[in-house]
Amino acid sequence: MSYVLHNRLGSGGFAIEAVLELADVPYRLELIESAPGSHMPEGAVAMNPWRQIPVLECPDGKVVTETAAIQFYLAEKHDSVRTGPNLFVDDSAAFYRWGVFLSVNVYEGFLRMVYPERYLGDGSADVSALRKAASARVGDAFKLIEDVLASHPYICGDRLSPVDIYCAMLFSWHRKRDELPLCTGLTERVARHPLVAPVWRRNFDHWLDRKWADADQT
Incomplete structure (x- = not known):
């Protein structure tokens, strides 16, 4: 039996699908018919x-949720996620640190922007203020990643790891990119990887402001 990945196009499951492709781990993709930014259907x-998605059904019947947790689980189960030929986890401490950092500080920030009603209680708070604060916090998080990338080409070292896939996906959703050239370069390298590009195009070309997988896009 193989894994079953539940996702909807343009959502966080891309970061899992890309890792499964790069690690050559068998899986089946089950798409949920729902647009990014909309509420999940009752069946979810x-x-x-x-x-929330992604949801990974494992061959042994276990179910794993949360993007970072799924990446950690796959790295534990499959050598090809940790030692190549396409993915490497040179520094486990950095891998766990930045995976959780992206989930808590970046992914959650986007959720505040897209689904502000989840965080406003009775609805009396200012939606625009919440979105502005969340956007600023996400921007600060990417500035920290930018500083990390000044020391080495990938977040965890010299080679591509699952956390780079996660970061590239999130950064492509960010609109304030002018002062973040290293994050931009990382996202381009991830999106244009031969095994990732088809997955990226299917998930994101129909709604992002840039076709990251195409070298002629600026």
């Missing part, structure tokens, strides 16, 4: 009571 509750 059966897979994840928190009503």
Whole structure:
């Protein structure tokens, strides 16, 4: 049996699908018919009571949710996620650190911008203020990643790791990129990887402001 990845096009499951492709791990993709930014359909509750994706069904029947947790799990189970030929985890401490950092500080920031009603209680708070604060916080997080990339080409060292896939996906959703050339370069390298590019195009070319997988896009 292989893994089953539940996702919807343009959503966070891209970071898992790309890792599975790069690691040559067998899986089946089950797409949920729902647009990015919309609320998950009722059927998603059966897979994840928190009503978020991605959801990974494992061959042994276990279910794993949360993008970073799924990446950690796959790295634990498959040598090809840790030692190549396409993915490497040179520094496990950095891998765990930055995977959680992206989930808590970046992914959650985007959720505040897209689904502000989840965080406003009775709705009396200022939606625009929440979105502005969340956007600023996400920008600060990417500035920290930019500083990390000044020391080595990838977040965890000299080679591509799953956390770079995660970061590239999130950064492509960010609109304020002018002062972040290293994050931009990382995203371009990830999106244009021969094994990642088809997955990227299918997920993102129809709604992002840039076709990152195409070298002639600026």
